Amino acid sequence: MTAQDWIRKKRDGGELSPDEIKDFVAAVVEGGVSDAQAAAMLMAMFIRGMNRAETVALTKAMLRSGEVLDLSGVPGCKVDKHSTGGVGDKVSLVLAPLVAAAGVPVPMISGRGLGHTGGTLDKLEAVPGFSVDLAADAFARQVEREGLAIIGQSRAIAPADKILYALRDATATVECLPLICASILSKKLAEGIDALVLDVKFGRGAFMEAVDDARELGQALVDISAGMGVPATALLTDMNDPLGRAVGNALEVVETVDCLEGEGPSDLMEVTMALGVEMLAAAGMGESEEDRRGRLREALDSGRARERFDRFIAAQGGKPEALRDGARGLPHAHTVLPVHAPADAAGYIKDVDARKIGRAAMILGAGRKRDGDTIDPAVGVSDLRKRGEPVGARDVLCHLHINDDHGREEAVRLCRAAFRFVSDKPESRSMVLERLQPVTAL
Ligand code: URA
DSSP states (O other), X not given: OOHHHHHXXXXXXXXXXXXXXXXXXXXXXXXXXXXXXXXXXXXHHHHHOOOHHHHHHHHHHHHTTSOOOOOTTSOSOOEEEEEOXXXXXXXXXXXXXXXXXXXXXXXXXXXXXXXXXXOHHHHHTTSTTOOOOOOHHHHHHHHHHHSEEEEEOOTTSOHHHXXXXXXXXXXXXXXXXXXXXXXXXHHHGGGOOSEEEEEEEESTTSSSOSHHHHHHHHHHHHHHHHHTTOOEEEEEEEOSSOSSSOBSHHHHHHHHHHHHTTOOOHHHHHHHHHHHHHHHHHTTOOSSHHXXXXXXXXXXXXXXXXXXXXXHHHHTTOOGGGGHHHHTTSXXXXXXXXXXXXXXXXXXXXXXXXXXXXXXXXXXXXXXXXXXXXXXXXXXXXXXXXXXXXXXXXXXXXXXXXXXXXTHHHHHHHHHHHEEEESSOOOOOOSEEEEEOOOSOO
């Protein structure tokens, strides 16, 4: 069959066979189809949808388009966490050393931020000297020695995803559940992990805003992962408000250290602990949820998680001393500008729109509008007041960290508009809505 035949079949609503999908993905990587043909196929997949068998075939083909790391020589059950992304989401930075300090090895391949959401690699690169590029054998050695490593996706990992994602980005075909599943899992399953925990976010700042869409994505991810031999669970977590009080790369590293020193904001710690409990359970560690929580608490309270973070930073070339004395060694913006509540504000903060805060941070230079844009590690938003906190006239709602005045007015406007107020204290709500586990194999 030619590329036109595959495209025509999908365009007309047919089901592609596993071999057709495999051949299509191979042709994408080897240059046997043009960008125009690959993009046409993605649009046909987007519009016609893909059933479970097609999604599994696509995931397998994309996974096998590159290298699959072998961590079988590293003792222990290796567990990773993947988040669908959000605003202020520095959970991986806190969770990985925490879980490693509790005894579960964490090999993590992470991504960069795009649009209003941040990326783990960008945050880590705010630490002077830190490198996200490790060869496969160095990655395995570090996981064995330090219990964790966080690196970027090399060209060798799922190269089909790199090509297809760039085309999806350019052709408005990103928001498609089967394509998202194949994209995420082809990368995660290439890590050589034994189990996977997913943080599927819903709400204003999330990729999937509606809970039902997030649930459908989470269920498909855990089913397909388990069906491909990697047990997985997912938590649906709230991304209506920014997670924690800081958004921006260096600012989020500072907040990570606060969390590891026991001073973390409650929403961020709630999500981190819930995912940590899942990771310990996936590794078969602990008798009960309470026991697992206790182990994580002990790793935090004893300082072992904090110490593990320093060791991990140093192992990847970073300077842990940059994180001491109020993180003096991290990049700082030249202007720190308070954003005030209106003169008639009284009562409580009803909510804070994560998307608006994420966009404000992006406009200041913390994030990318387009893949490949450069970012400024120092800028962003800090000291964010949180839902349910009391507020009075002209109170400071947050601080903007600014290096370039371009966009400053817009960022202030967005931050002001992000806050809503109520007279009665809003009820607190759990950050974790649901836990998903596999229900159908493949
Ligand atoms: N994240 C990914 O890695 N891939 C997608 O398609 C969407 C989000």
